[in-house]
Every structure is written in structure tokens, then in C-alpha cells.
Amino acid sequence: MKKQPSASDFIDRYNRRVLTDDGKPGMDGTEGVGSTTECMKNNVAAAIYANCSQLDDKQLDEIISWVNLYRS
Template sequence: MSIEAKQFLTGSGRRVLTNEGRQGMGGVAGVGSSTEKMQGYVAEAVFENCGQLDNQQLDDIISWIQLYKS
């Protein structure tokens, strides 16, 4: 499965990563409010690291993130 940076979108369809997989709202490096940048940094970490994980490891990470949902 080939995952591309352009697949990382907000709920409204706005890109959170540049073509190179770095933080950047609208695909532009360094752009975004403080919380948009944080969202982009998390997306960057996912893009960089999750390709090597198995399904159980991915499920574990998803469950940790869900701890923060209210």
C-alpha cells in the first residue's frame, strides 16, 4: 500500500502536509495556526513512521489517540 502526503486532509479537505510529508497547511511549509501546526506535526509523525507498523500496533496507537477525544 502506498500512502502519499496528499492523503492527509482535515475534515474540510485541507491538506496538512507538504508533498515531502512535512507540516504545512494547504501543502505550504510552516503555514497554520498553532493548533493547525500541531495537527500537522502529528500527521508528519504518522506519515514518517506508521508504514512499518503492523495492524495491532496501529490499533494501539489509535486507541491512545482516542483517549484525548471528549
């Protein structure tokens, strides 16, 4: 069985936390902090944290493919 990530595992490319300890969006673990786009990104991280623990690898691959629709 794989280890479930904790809220502190969600970090950005600058090694900054994007979720509070209870999984709410927030830069450096502080709820509601961040630029407009950081807040959008952190909302996605919070949705993943809250909703993906019970999904299997195939379902997670589907979600990844949806995210890839937005990549250039």
C-alpha cells in the first residue's frame, strides 16, 4: 500500500508549501495568501489532496491527461 501524501508534501517549484496543515489553499502554509495565479494553483492542489486518496492509478492517469490538455 502506498503512503498517502500529507498537506505538507504539496510544494511548488520554489519549495514553498501551497496548502495549510488541514489541506486548505495557502502559500507557505498560511491560508488565503498568494497571488491570483498562486491561489488558483493552490485550489487545484487542495482539490487533489481532498479527493484523490481513494482513486486508483488508472483514474489518476485520467486526471493527469486532463491537466495535460492545458500544456503547450
